[in-house]
Amino acid sequence: xxxxxxxxxFAALAHPVRRRLLDILVGMPGCSVNDVAKxxxxxxxxxxxxxxxxxxxxxxxxxxxxxxxxxxxELYFNAAPxxxxxxRWTSQYSRFWAAHVNDxxxxxxxxxxxxxR
Amino acid sequence: xxxxxxxxxFAALAHPVRRRLLDILVGMPGCSVNDVAKxxxxxxxxxxxxxxxxxxxxxxxxxxxxxxxxxxxELYFNAAPxxxxxxRWTSQYSRFWAAHVNDxxxxxxxxxxxxxR
DNA sequence: ATATCATGTAACCTACTGGTTACCTATGAA
DNA sequence: TTCATAGGTAACCAGTAGGTTACATGATAT
Numbered sequence: 001x002x003x004x005x006x007x008x009x010f011a012a013l014a015h016p017v018r019r020r021l022l023d024i025l026v027g028m029p030g031c032s033v034n035d036v037a038k039x040x041x042x043x044x045x046x047x048x049x050x051x052x053x054x055x056x057x058x059x060x061x062x063x064x065x066x067x068x069x070x071x072x073x074e075l076y077f078n079a080a081p082x083x084x085x086x087x088r089w090t091s092q093y094s095r096f097w098a099a100h101v102n103d104x105x106x107x108x109x110x111x112x113x114x115x116x117r
Numbered sequence: 118x119x120x121x122x123x124x125x126x127f128a129a130l131a132h133p134v135r136r137r138l139l140d141i142l143v144g145m146p147g148c149s150v151n152d153v154a155k156x157x158x159x160x161x162x163x164x165x166x167x168x169x170x171x172x173x174x175x176x177x178x179x180x181x182x183x184x185x186x187x188x189x190x191e192l193y194f195n196a197a198p199x200x201x202x203x204x205r206w207t208s209q210y211s212r213f214w215a216a217h218v219n220d221x222x223x224x225x226x227x228x229x230x231x232x233x234r
Numbered sequence: 235a236t237a238t239c240a241t242g243t244a245a246c247c248t249a250c251t252g253g254t255t256a257c258c259t260a261t262g263a264a
Numbered sequence: 265t266t267c268a269t270a271g272g273t274a275a276c277c278a279g280t281a282g283g284t285t286a287c288a289t290g291a292t293a294t
């Protein structure tokens with residue numbers, strides 16, 4: 001059905017609740033399902049099951065990986081699918097990105113020298 | 118409804134036909150609606166109106182801009198919204214991109230020295 | 235052992251997305 | 265003027281995405 005694996009990634013990123021979920025997992029890796037629900041529900045009112053279903057979409061896209069510890073499931077963000085998308089798009093649209101490569105080089109040097117921000 | 122302008126960008130990118138349309142416009146800037154339909158329909162069988170509706174979604178997200186010349190509409194890809202998304206995401210997820218910054222630096226130097234590929 | 239808590243499944247409902255056909259408008263060509 | 269062509273609107277329809285409640289399961293704490 002989804003012959004293109006990028007498709008599920010784009011589809012997963014299309015919903016604001018799922019992007020928020022990724023934000024939360026980036027900031028708090030290893031979060032449990034209930035924890036993550038506590039953080040997202042005030043902004044996007046919905047039931048715990050709603051959150052669960054969004055998490056499943058993210059997992060099927062490979063953007064979230066999880067590991068069960070006892071009865072809690074630890075959730076982690078996985079950047080690999082996004083990087084795949086990025087690589088393909090930059091090679092295809094590279095000339096449209098020319099204006100930004102200097103910013104990226106700057107960021108790269110910041111990372112190398114250990115400077116934060 | 119869409120308080121976040123990034124939302125419409127992500128939503129627009131979520132559909133494979135719309136991503137294909139962007140590809141076509143990157144390769145053939147100034148294409149007409151009918152031309153673009155001729156290219157996309159063999160891959161994604163649908164009517165001209167279907168293509169038209171996808172184009173509208175892309176335009177509302179700012180990913181496509183158009184300009185009417187006589188009775189034909191010239192369509193162009195616009196990278197600005199994608200770059201906005203990219204900027205916000207890299208600043209937020211920068212540490213997850215560390216493994217790739219060297220590739221990006223390499224790409225940047227390729228661009229500077231005018232090397233293609 | 236029992237109660238509680240974290241997670242998951244099932245069934246269902248609503249609204250919107252993605253598609254269609256039919257018709258309309260306006261420009262360019264004969 | 266008349267015809268063909270490029271584009272657009274309107275109305276409609278089916279499928280699925282996103283949400284719910286109710287219930288089930290399995291691990292932990294008392």
